[in-house]
Amino acid sequence: MSTYDPAQIEAKWQNTWKQEGTFTATRTEGKPKYYVLEMFPYPSGKLHMGHVRNYSMGDVIARYKLATGHNVLHPMGWDAFGMPAENAAMASGGHPKDWTYGNIAEMKAQMKPLGWSLDWTREFATCDPEYYGQQQALFLDMLDAGLITRKNATVNWDPVDMTVLANEQVIDGKGWRSGAEVERRELTQWFFKISDMADDLLAGLDGLDDWPAKVRLMQSNWIGKSRGLQMAFKRSDGAGEIEVYTTRPDTLMGASFVGISPDHPLAKQLESSDPKVAAACAEMRKGGTTAEAIEAGEKLGFDTGLTVDHPLDPNWKLPVWIANFILMDYGTGAIFGCPAHDQRDLDFCRKYGLPVIDTFVALSERVGDPADADPNASKFSIQPGDLRTVPEGVTDTAFVPPKTEPVKWINHFAGLDVATGQEAIDATIDFAEKAGWGKGRTQFRLRDWGLSRQRYWGCPIPVVHCPDCGVVPEKKENLPVELPYDVSFDIPGNPLDRHPTWRDCSCPKCGAAAQRETDTMDTFVDSSWYYARFTAPHADTPTVAEDAAYWMNVDQYIGGIEHAILHLLYSRFFARAMHKTGHLPASAIEPFDALFTQGMVTHEIYKTTDDKGRAVYHLPEDVTDGKLADGTEVEIIPSAKMSKSKKNVVDPVNIIASFGADTARWFVLSDSPPERDVEWTASGAEAAFKHISRVWTLSNRIATMDQSAAGTGDQDLLKTMHKTIHDVTMGIESFGFNAAIAKLYAFTGALQKSKAGYAAQREAVMTLAQLMSPMTPHLAEEIWAQHGGEGLIATAAWPKADPAMLVEDTVTLPIQINGKRRSEITVAADLPKAEVEALALADKAVVAALDGGTPKKLIVVPGRIVNVVV
RNA sequence: GCCGGUGUGGCGGAACGGUAGACGCAGCGGAUUCAAAAUCCGCCGAUGGUAACAUCGUGAGAGUUCGAUUCUCUCCACCGGCACCA
Numbered sequence: 037m038s039t040y041d042p043a044q045i046e047a048k049w050q051n052t053w054k055q056e057g058t059f060t061a062t063r064t065e066g067k068p069k070y071y072v073l074e075m076f077p078y079p080s081g082k083l084h085m086g087h088v089r090n091y092s093m094g095d096v097i098a099r100y101k102l103a104t105g106h107n108v109l110h111p112m113g114w115d116a117f118g119m120p121a122e123n124a125a126m127a128s129g130g131h132p133k134d135w136t137y138g139n140i141a142e143m144k145a146q147m148k149p150l151g152w153s154l155d156w157t158r159e160f161a162t163c164d165p166e167y168y169g170q171q172q173a174l175f176l177d178m179l180d181a182g183l184i185t186r187k188n189a190t191v192n193w194d195p196v197d198m199t200v201l202a203n204e205q206v207i208d209g210k211g212w213r214s215g216a217e218v219e220r221r222e223l224t225q226w227f228f229k230i231s232d233m234a235d236d237l238l239a240g241l242d243g244l245d246d247w248p249a250k251v252r253l254m255q256s257n258w259i260g261k262s263r264g265l266q267m268a269f270k271r272s273d274g275a276g277e278i279e280v281y282t283t284r285p286d287t288l289m290g291a292s293f294v295g296i297s298p299d300h301p302l303a304k305q306l307e308s309s310d311p312k313v314a315a316a317c318a319e320m321r322k323g324g325t326t327a328e329a330i331e332a333g334e335k336l337g338f339d340t341g342l343t344v345d346h347p348l349d350p351n352w353k354l355p356v357w358i359a360n361f362i363l364m365d366y367g368t369g370a371i372f373g374c375p376a377h378d379q380r381d382l383d384f385c386r387k388y389g390l391p392v393i394d395t396f397v398a399l400s401e402r403v404g405d406p407a408d409a410d411p412n413a414s415k416f417s418i419q420p421g422d423l424r425t426v427p428e429g430v431t432d433t434a435f436v437p438p439k440t441e442p443v444k445w446i447n448h449f450a451g452l453d454v455a456t457g458q459e460a461i462d463a464t465i466d467f468a469e470k471a472g473w474g475k476g477r478t479q480f481r482l483r484d485w486g487l488s489r490q491r492y493w494g495c496p497i498p499v500v501h502c503p504d505c506g507v508v509p510e511k512k513e514n515l516p517v518e519l520p521y522d523v524s525f526d527i528p529g530n531p532l533d534r535h536p537t538w539r540d541c542s543c544p545k546c547g548a549a550a551q552r553e554t555d556t557m558d559t560f561v562d563s564s565w566y567y568a569r570f571t572a573p574h575a576d577t578p579t580v581a582e583d584a585a586y587w588m589n590v591d592q593y594i595g596g597i598e599h600a601i602l603h604l605l606y607s608r609f610f611a612r613a614m615h616k617t618g619h620l621p622a623s624a625i626e627p628f629d630a631l632f633t634q635g636m637v638t639h640e641i642y643k644t645t646d647d648k649g650r651a652v653y654h655l656p657e658d659v660t661d662g663k664l665a666d667g668t669e670v671e672i673i674p675s676a677k678m679s680k681s682k683k684n685v686v687d688p689v690n691i692i693a694s695f696g697a698d699t700a701r702w703f704v705l706s707d708s709p710p711e712r713d714v715e716w717t718a719s720g721a722e723a724a725f726k727h728i729s730r731v732w733t734l735s736n737r738i739a740t741m742d743q744s745a746a747g748t749g750d751q752d753l754l755k756t757m758h759k760t761i762h763d764v765t766m767g768i769e770s771f772g773f774n775a776a777i778a779k780l781y782a783f784t785g786a787l788q789k790s791k792a793g794y795a796a797q798r799e800a801v802m803t804l805a806q807l808m809s810p811m812t813p814h815l816a817e818e819i820w821a822q823h824g825g826e827g828l829i830a831t832a833a834w835p836k837a838d839p840a841m842l843v844e845d846t847v848t849l850p851i852q853i854n855g856k857r858r859s860e861i862t863v864a865a866d867l868p869k870a871e872v873e874a875l876a877l878a879d880k881a882v883v884a885a886l887d888g889g890t891p892k893k894l895i896v897v898p899g900r901i902v903n904v905v906v
Numbered sequence: 907g908c909c910g911g912u913g914u915g916g917c918g919g920a921a922c923g924g925u926a927g928a929c930g931c932a933g934c935g936g937a938u939u940c941a942a943a944a945u946c947c948g949c950c951g952a953u954g955g956u957a958a959c960a961u962c963g964u965g966a967g968a969g970u971u972c973g974a975u976u977c978u979c980u981c982c983a984c985c986g987g988c989a990c991c992a
Binding site for chain 2: 075077078080115118119120191192200201202203204205206250251253254257258260325326327328330331332333361365379380383482483485486488489490491558559560563596597598599600601602603605635636706707708709712713714717719720722723724727730733774775777778779780781782848849850851852854855856857860892893894895897900901902903904905
């Protein structure tokens with residue numbers, strides 16, 4: 037008997053798989069294909085437990101599908117552009133390219149020993165000119181197809197460093213390096229016209245049955261389709277109108293002000309002539325661009341002194357305010373505020389002393405004489421005298437019932453007196469359209485996707501600015517537009533902007549001296565089509581029709597829930613765009629057939645503060661008992677998503693060194709349900725190792741058994757085996773890996789105790805190896821070989837459960853009395869209901885509970901439970 | 907602030923609306939050993955009881971149901987996303 041030596045076993049089988057090309061994806065007709073993809077990693081240079089968990093899950097599926105007779109495509113690549121490379125260059129003087137490719141090499145070396153069934157022949161990095169050159173070709177085709185436009189967008193501007201900041205670089209409204217107060221500033225940018233596809237992207241969600249419902253809901257909310265009313269308020273001074281879009285036109289009688297964004301044309305016009313307005317707007321533009329900063333921040337307003345007429349009563353004047361919580365990007369950049377039924381508006385009105393007017397109340401609330409209420413009456417009444425101004429302090433909570441809840445209208449002009457919000461909205465739009473002062477309009481929350489980044493380490497946008505021809509696309513034969521290597525990061529800003537020669541080029545149209553676009557693409561672009569590129573990773577077109585037709589769609593996509601909205605929505609947009617430009621078949625416009633969102637691996641965060649008061653984070657391996665090596669105490673922040681920036685990452689390399697890859701894989705799959713977060717602990721690794729060693733010892737024992745000796749309980753062992761085959765297969769197919777592993781623990785225990793003969797035990801241990809093979813493939817191959825299995829276990833046919841072996845003759849039925857378990861009876865599985873009832877009523881506990889009486893009710897669920905109500 | 911999720915023993919967690927706590931960890935007891943490690947066996951939600959057993963128990967509170975960890979509503983705590991982190 038040999039002891040379990042993972043280092044030797046794992047290297048051996050990895051070598052065999054490599055030599056045999058076991059995991060190289062091939063197209064063969066007449067065999068079903070299966071494309072399993074995990075979200076590709078950012079090459080931080082360090083593999084962490086989150087990667088191990090993610091890729092081990094995908095590997096379980098990939099190996100299972102290979103064993104069930106599929107051509108499996110399971111590729112790997114690198115999401116290699118992005119800010120960390122530039123930050124590293126700024127911090128330590130290297131070059132983003134060298135840093136990135138160095139990290140890729142390091143990370144790949146850490147990934148290989150895990151034995152994932154990846155087709156490494158298809159590997160690429162998004163920063164390979166071969167990849168981003170094809171991305172530029174896609175960009176040109178999309179530009180040609182009218183899917184791309186240029187317009188203004190708001191960015192975070194650092195007025196000291198004179199540069200654009202990422203949201204991540206804005207901390208408490210200040211620039212991360214300069215500490216200067218950040219301003220919102222407008223810049224001309226490139227956009228993908230994703231909002232043109234909003235309706236289609238929304239409708240497409242309906243067909244994604246194998247996506248988590250919560251992801252579809254989040255995307256649906258993000259797209260945010262709503263029907264509302266667009267209407268104009270006439271300025272009282274006669275100088276034009278203010279267009280307003282509202283989703284609650286039914287609350288028009290509760291309007292107390294009209295609000296415009298600080299970026300609204302009217303605000304800008306007032307700003308140019310009135311320094312007070314300019315100062316107010318400047319104040320309101322302070323802070324970052326995130327929705328969180330804008331919506332959670334303090335509400336600021338400025339009274340312009342202008343008024344507008346209420347459309348239903350020209351004598352009713354509403355003040356016009358500039359307000360910082362109104363977004364220019366949504367609707368018309370102007371709203372009317374109804375504080376009684378909108379919390380934000382209420383907060384605003386409380387702060388600035390504007391009136392609060394109810395338009396409807398809950399049905400339970402008595403207003404006036406109930407006898408007056410005629411639920412069928414339609415009413416048009418404008419009674420400004422009725423305005424109810426609620427004194428401050430009476431209520432600080434706006435009344436915002438669901439739109440489906442009927443309410444009583446006390447102040448309205450269309451629809452019934454008792455109606456739901458939705459009914460009132462529809463009636464109001466109808467009324468306004470007939471009266472001619474407003475128009476129903478469908479509006480999406482989804483905005484166009486700004487793709488320009490003022491950064492070096494990204495895919496160059498392949499356009500040229502010509503003094504005569506304007507913006508001109510680069511010619512395809514000149515692609516890729518490659519990034520220059522000779523750049524420096526000693527000053528803030530985009531090095532492409534200040535490169536001495538790179539910008540200089542000739543206009544593709546007229547040949548005159550021109551300048552390249554220096555913005556690069558958002559890294560989300562890179563990850564929006566890599567799944568398609570994997571089907572033909574080195575082709576000289578973005579995709580190859582036959583390969584895309586064969587391998588697309590991704591049958592199972594696996595990744596973190598943090599990508600539920602943006603990455604997945606952008607990918608769905610890109611697949612549609614690639615179809616429109618002839619790079620993907622129509623069947624691939626929803627590129628991911630099934631999606632699984634795994635939970636994150638979390639860990640505590642260790643933080644200290646440097647002499648400038650900035651946060652410094654420390655790796656778990658550098659912290660012992662809450663102290664650094666030099667004795668400095670660290671602040672411990674509760675467990676959070678493992679992230680490079682917070683350094684709360686754990687190095688799986690250490691675990692593999694001590695226990696082997698099979699143990700690491702088994703552990704990350706066993707400890708928590710896959711969709712839920714898992715807090716990394718060291719204790720579980722040891723348990724996994726013990727179990728794997730136990731299985732190896734067991735296999736050795738069986739291998740040395742007397743082969744002719746008969747045993748007892750063969751049938752019981754095989755029954756358990758078939759039950760386990762069934763349970764584990766179901767577990768894998770439903771992503772219940774932890775539950776499948778629990779069954780494997782139990783089966784191992786049963787086999788260990790079994791006194792069955794050699795043939796049955798051999799069959800059982802080989803089946804155990806097969807069932808474990810997606811999780812612990814190296815151990816499985818070793819056991820398979822030890823018992824003379826044919827070929828590789830990786831390609832051996834997956835075991836099938838014999839239905840006849842799954843049938844139980846008898847069942848134990850719990851007996852409940854009033855819903856509480858009090859007893860149980862064991863009966864034949866097919867015993868008729870009437871006999872079960874008779875047996876249950878004869879049960880001692882039931883007789884005692886009935887005390888001579890008759891049961892009120894007797895419920896028998898065949899094969900499940902008996903409930904006696906007394 | 908808005909959108910989405912999660913909450914069960916000391917810990918990770920299991921449970922088609924049907925015996926709450928499978929399986930694993932930790933702990934306790936035992937076997938083996940000169941002794942230990944390793945291994946194997948048993949116990950292991952709380953309270954009361956020698957025990958049989960009884961009562962309580964799935965974040966808090968209500969509701970639906972013969973029966974709720976599971977469905978509905980309200981609340982609390984934590985986590986993810988919020989368009990330039992990837």
